[in-house]
């Protein structure tokens with residue numbers, strides 16, 4: 001029994017120590033996705049879906065849940081956000097060239113259609129991010145329209 005107690009105390013100390021390290025927050029202010037929205041011009045319903053279900057991991061601003069104040073959950077969320085932004089960041093849209101924009105849109109449609117995104121772990125705690133079939137279809141249709149714009153721009157002159 002003694003060893004169990006020692007392990008429990010060690011774990012408790014580790015847990016408390018962890019609380020002192022806080023990963024840097026992802027908190028850009030203002031219209032951080034203005035360029036993306038102006039260029040792709042999503043209808044209001046699409047814009048809301050993207051903002052509510054994707055921006056927390058794919059933009060420079062995350063609305064953190066209260067449990068982000070608890071390590072190691074905070075480390076875990078921080079890594080997800082970093083990883084998500086590396087693959088796709090709506091706040092960095094102006095830094096992508098036309099080909100990349102077109103490709104990212106293609107990936108968005110794929111991920112949404114195959115129900116890979118938003119991540120399952122996210123929808124467990126974010127009821128509003130559970131997309132209906134209509135919402136998924138609406139995203140795919142918007143992607144098709146928008147890709148046409150970029151593909152036209154890619155034609156050789």
Ligand code: HEC
Nearest residue numbers: 053054056057080083084087088107108111117118119122
């Ligand atoms: C909880 C965080 C989270 C949310 C919310 C989220 N994603 Fe992601 N997304 C990630 C992570 C992490 C990756 C990279 C690893 C992977 O592909 O699983 C990723 C990857 C992607 C990729 C790139 C796939 C590739 O092949 O490079 C696309 C596109 C994408 N997400 C679209 C979306 C869209 C669209 C939404 C909203 C409908 C969304 N994601 C919501 C975390 C998230």
